[in-house]
Amino acid sequence: MLYRETGQFKTSYAADQAIFPIRQDRYLAIAALVLAYVAVPLLGSEYWLLTIMIPFLVFSLAAIGLNLLTGYAGQLSLGTGGFMAVGAFATYKLTTSFPGLNIVAVFLLAGLVAAAVGLAFGFPSLRIKGFYLAVATLAAQFFLIWMFNKFPWFTNYTASGVISAPPRAVFGRFYVTGAEADPVDKYLFVLTVVVLLALAAKNLVRGRIGRAFMAIRDMDIAAEIIGIRPLRTKLLAFAVSSFYCGIAGAMWAFIYTGGVEPLAFDIDRSFQILFMVIIGGLGSILGSFLGAGFIVLTPLFLDNLPRLLGFAIPVNIASNLQAMIFGALIVFFLIAEPRGLARLWQVGKEKLRMWPFPY
Amino acid sequence: MEFLTAVFLTPFATMIDNPSFLLEVVIGGLLTGIMYSLVALGFVLIYKASGVFNFAQGTMVLFAALTFVSLLERGVPVWASFILAALVMVALAFLIERLMLRPLVNQEQIILFMATIGLSYFLAGFGELVWGGDVHLLDIGIPKEPLIFGGILVNEFDLVAAGVAGTLVAGLAFFFQYTRIGRALRAVADDHQAALSVGIPLKTIWVIVWSVAGIVGLVAGIMWGSNLGVQFSISLVALKALPVLILGGFTSVPGAIVGGLVIGAGEKVAEVFWGPITGGAIENWFAYVLALVFLLFRPQGIFGERLIERV
Amino acid sequence: MAAQVKPLGEPVLKAERITLSFGGIRALTEVSFEIRAHEILAIIGPNGAGKTSMLNVINGFYHPQQGTISFKGQLRRRPHAYEAAEHGIARTFQNVALFRGMTTLDNIMTGRLLKMRRNLFWQVLHWGPALKEEIEHRAVVERIIDFLEIQAIRKLPVGQLPYGLQKRVELGRALAMEPELLLLDEPMAGMNVEEKEDMSRFILDVNDEFGTTIALIEHDMGVVMDISDRVVVLDYGRKIADGAPDAVRANRDVIDAYFGMPHE
Numbered sequence: 001m002l003y004r005e006t007g008q009f010k011t012s013y014a015a016d017q018a019i020f021p022i023r024q025d026r027y028l029a030i031a032a033l034v035l036a037y038v039a040v041p042l043l044g045s046e047y048w049l050l051t052i053m054i055p056f057l058v059f060s061l062a063a064i065g066l067n068l069l070t071g072y073a074g075q076l077s078l079g080t081g082g083f084m085a086v087g088a089f090a091t092y093k094l095t096t097s098f099p100g101l102n103i104v105a106v107f108l109l110a111g112l113v114a115a116a117v118g119l120a121f122g123f124p125s126l127r128i129k130g131f132y133l134a135v136a137t138l139a140a141q142f143f144l145i146w147m148f149n150k151f152p153w154f155t156n157y158t159a160s161g162v163i164s165a166p167p168r169a170v171f172g173r174f175y176v177t178g179a180e181a182d183p184v185d186k187y188l189f190v191l192t193v194v195v196l197l198a199l200a201a202k203n204l205v206r207g208r209i210g211r212a213f214m215a216i217r218d219m220d221i222a223a224e225i226i227g228i229r230p231l232r233t234k235l236l237a238f239a240v241s242s243f244y245c246g247i248a249g250a251m252w253a254f255i256y257t258g259g260v261e262p263l264a265f266d267i268d269r270s271f272q273i274l275f276m277v278i279i280g281g282l283g284s285i286l287g288s289f290l291g292a293g294f295i296v297l298t299p300l301f302l303d304n305l306p307r308l309l310g311f312a313i314p315v316n317i318a319s320n321l322q323a324m325i326f327g328a329l330i331v332f333f334l335i336a337e338p339r340g341l342a343r344l345w346q347v348g349k350e351k352l353r354m355w356p357f358p359y
Numbered sequence: 360m361e362f363l364t365a366v367f368l369t370p371f372a373t374m375i376d377n378p379s380f381l382l383e384v385v386i387g388g389l390l391t392g393i394m395y396s397l398v399a400l401g402f403v404l405i406y407k408a409s410g411v412f413n414f415a416q417g418t419m420v421l422f423a424a425l426t427f428v429s430l431l432e433r434g435v436p437v438w439a440s441f442i443l444a445a446l447v448m449v450a451l452a453f454l455i456e457r458l459m460l461r462p463l464v465n466q467e468q469i470i471l472f473m474a475t476i477g478l479s480y481f482l483a484g485f486g487e488l489v490w491g492g493d494v495h496l497l498d499i500g501i502p503k504e505p506l507i508f509g510g511i512l513v514n515e516f517d518l519v520a521a522g523v524a525g526t527l528v529a530g531l532a533f534f535f536q537y538t539r540i541g542r543a544l545r546a547v548a549d550d551h552q553a554a555l556s557v558g559i560p561l562k563t564i565w566v567i568v569w570s571v572a573g574i575v576g577l578v579a580g581i582m583w584g585s586n587l588g589v590q591f592s593i594s595l596v597a598l599k600a601l602p603v604l605i606l607g608g609f610t611s612v613p614g615a616i617v618g619g620l621v622i623g624a625g626e627k628v629a630e631v632f633w634g635p636i637t638g639g640a641i642e643n644w645f646a647y648v649l650a651l652v653f654l655l656f657r658p659q660g661i662f663g664e665r666l667i668e669r670v
Numbered sequence: 671m672a673a674q675v676k677p678l679g680e681p682v683l684k685a686e687r688i689t690l691s692f693g694g695i696r697a698l699t700e701v702s703f704e705i706r707a708h709e710i711l712a713i714i715g716p717n718g719a720g721k722t723s724m725l726n727v728i729n730g731f732y733h734p735q736q737g738t739i740s741f742k743g744q745l746r747r748r749p750h751a752y753e754a755a756e757h758g759i760a761r762t763f764q765n766v767a768l769f770r771g772m773t774t775l776d777n778i779m780t781g782r783l784l785k786m787r788r789n790l791f792w793q794v795l796h797w798g799p800a801l802k803e804e805i806e807h808r809a810v811v812e813r814i815i816d817f818l819e820i821q822a823i824r825k826l827p828v829g830q831l832p833y834g835l836q837k838r839v840e841l842g843r844a845l846a847m848e849p850e851l852l853l854l855d856e857p858m859a860g861m862n863v864e865e866k867e868d869m870s871r872f873i874l875d876v877n878d879e880f881g882t883t884i885a886l887i888e889h890d891m892g893v894v895m896d897i898s899d900r901v902v903v904l905d906y907g908r909k910i911a912d913g914a915p916d917a918v919r920a921n922r923d924v925i926d927a928y929f930g931m932p933h934e
Binding site for chain 1: 729730731750751752754755756760761763767768769770771772776779780781782783784786788790793794795796800801804805808809812843847
């Protein structure tokens with residue numbers, strides 16, 4: 001009775017193509033936004049905001065970036081960490097060289113830098129496909145991290161090699177980076193950035209560019225016959241994806257950890273984001289969020305589970321168990337639902353459409 | 360200007376000045392390359408027969424080595440440890456086939472690839488859980504004396520490694536070409552459906568292939584472990600095997616050897632002669648960039664099959 | 671079938687002495703023919719005669735070692751497939767080259783990609799000019815969907831559709847490009863009589879209403895005789911006949927080719 005489409009007629013193509021064509025979904029989305037903007041800051045503790053919500057949002061953004069490239073355009077990439085690092089270091093160099101520049105502008109410019117780097121490393125994708133391309137992106141990953149480690153120019157020649165994010169504010173008053181930043185301000189800032197960029201991504205994929213990406217993914221030879229230029233489309237995919245990953249990396253360093261270090265963006269990070277995209281669902285914006293949520297919450301859950309069940313597990317065993325459970329879950333997901341949590345969500349909605357009738 | 364000289368002139372000058380040193384570096388690199396090839400061999404076997412890109416190969420190497428060394432430490436004699444460890448890898452192959460390959464049998468390659476990433480994490484955690492996370496020193500009596508051939512320094516250990524690799528490759532080549540099972544493996548590698556239709560039992564073949572790959576991994580693990588000690592970083596070697604595969608082609612056993620040699624030598628030379636300019640650690644990325652450049656000119660590797668895409 | 675009086679125009683495509691080899695194998699040898707505006711040309715011949723290769727040469731997938739192709743009077747040198755598309759050539763494939771991850775509607779919408787021009791900025795907003803463009807093209811695609819009678823499967827992923835319907839969707843995608851020359855590779859393969867009648871009707875309607883020039887590869891002689899204006903026959907990579915359907919049918923060489931007899 002709850003979830004019915006009866007009586008909802010689309011009278012225009014625009015309505016049919018809307019992001020949430022079903023009224024109930026629209027309400028759900030609005031409710032989620034209200035929850036995120038109002039309830040969470042009011043009710044959430046600092047711990048929640050800083051160690052759960054912010055990383056979740058930042059990861060979602062990176063996952064969207066990778067999803068655009070791998071899920072929608074079909075170009076497998078293991079270089080996500082490297083592009084995030086570019087965003088983080090570009091932000092550092094920009095904001096220390098131009099302290100007066102608004103942090104939002106800095107983030108956007110850093111994203112553009114990351115996009116340019118992504119573009120450069122995307123050139124091989126015309127000749128190279130599939131796993132070979134994945135290895136090529138590994139070249140990007142290892143090279144970039146090595147570069148940031150080796151050349152002191154990136155860290156402005158600090159003696160210790162440890163750099164921290166200088167405090168910056170939006171609207172002159174609300175600090176979002178640095179030690180004095182209020183957790184609520186940080187959270188709302190990240191939330192807004194992610195919501196806007198997610199909306200942009202969703203718009204992108206339901207328009208002509210999204211279709212071009214998917215055509216390349218599904219059959220890039222056949223895509224040529226409808227006039228798609230494979231190199232241009234693939235390069236665009238790399239650029240847009242790296243833009244998103246760059247901003248995610250910038251926010252990770254500046255807002256979440258407060259410091260910029262290459263280690264945070266190594267090959268493990270690339271795999272982590274890839275897992276989010278696989279588990280959440282390739283080719284789905286919603287899936288990026290679901291996958292990020294899963295990956296952020298599962299370790300916390302596993303950490304706390306023994307305590308909840310009443311016994312303690314030594315730390316090193318716990319981390320091994322986590323790795324095992326993670327690995328097993330990945331295989332399980334791929335077997336049970338290769339299209340990820342997003343597909344499970346869709347299936348759930350379809351069952352809900354008919355509830356309480358069995359069929 | 361100084362930078363340009365350093366990059367384009369000095370390294371070559373050093374090489375010309377000191378040819379025997381260059382030769383040492385190249386030979387040392389070649390022999391490291393053999394070690395990469397040993398790992399890459401396992402990849403090639405599995406890819407040839409099941410079309411799966413087994414990202415977990417490195418972790419399998421580690422796991423096999425851990426099992427072997429832990430048995431040794433508990434006083435089991437070398438030959439028995441080897442057989443037991445090999446049996447463990449066979450059992451692992453059974454489990455992998457049953458729990459992972461069979462349910463995913465018709466999925467696309469990328470799904471299987473990602474499943475092997477999951478497998479890799481699982482095995483890494485499991486291995487450490489069961490055998491502990493310390494570094495295990497491994498010594499089964501492989502001589503490590505440095506030898507001098509005509510003014511060039513070579514390590515005995517590396518020669519043994521080369522010998523082992525050579526024997527393995529010869530054995531595998533023989534196996535594939537001349538035995539019934541080898542023929543069946545080649546059929547499966549070519550076309551699953553066709554192989555099924557002539558009655559080749561796919562499941563058994565997969566178990567055999569993953570077992571063989573596991574045992575090859577065991578040998579690789581023993582060699583690497585003797586060299587570096589058995590520790591987690593061995594599984595990262597698998598990542599290095601990827602450029603090797605790219606050069607050699609994913610489906611070619613001789614390609615894995617040649618690829619390993621090229622990568623090993625190339626890496627060493629780059630590190631020794633160009634490393635000092637930037638402060639070292641070029642080895643971190645050189646292999647990948649080399650593979651990348653190579654791919655641009657020959658997308659299927661040296662020996663790989665040319666993908667003819669027909670619409 | 672009564673001969674239709676149709677205003678046949680200038681040659682839209684001229685293939686001259688096309689020779690194509692793959693390694694040691696000669697796929698086409700000195701094949702020359704024309705396709706005239708507004709006509710339906712059938713390319714027939716036994717299996718392996720080189721028919722698909724000929725289409726691949728026309729739309730840029732293969733580049734012949736010798737010979738030239740001129741389209742609309744312009745000589746085309748080693749064009750990319752996407753250039754052929756830009757010039758107005760659309761095509762379907764023997765093994766249905768649809769985008770399996772997308773719905774019928776989206777697949778046909780991809781046919782409109784060359785005509786959609788709004789840049790990244792508007793795309794991201796999905797508002798204003800981009801939205802208007804999207805809706806305009808959607809209207810065109812819906813007309814094609816109506817024409818091909820595939821409304822019911824509009825939102826289904828094409829991978830799930832039966833083969834016959836997939837071929838129809840592929841035709842829709844080609845039509846969405848509003849091509850001047852439509853190349854169809856065995857559009858009726860694997861269809862039953864009803865489906866073939868439907869497909870024939872669509873092809874004739876497209877040619878009638880939009881004046882689209884059509885070249886199709888077809889094995890069903892009944893269809894060929896019914897709908898084509900002219901027939902070109904290939905055998906072992908050579909053209910062995912070229913003319914009106916009835917003339918070709920009676921041609922000795924053609925009969926020999928189909929029965930596998932050697933001929934000069």
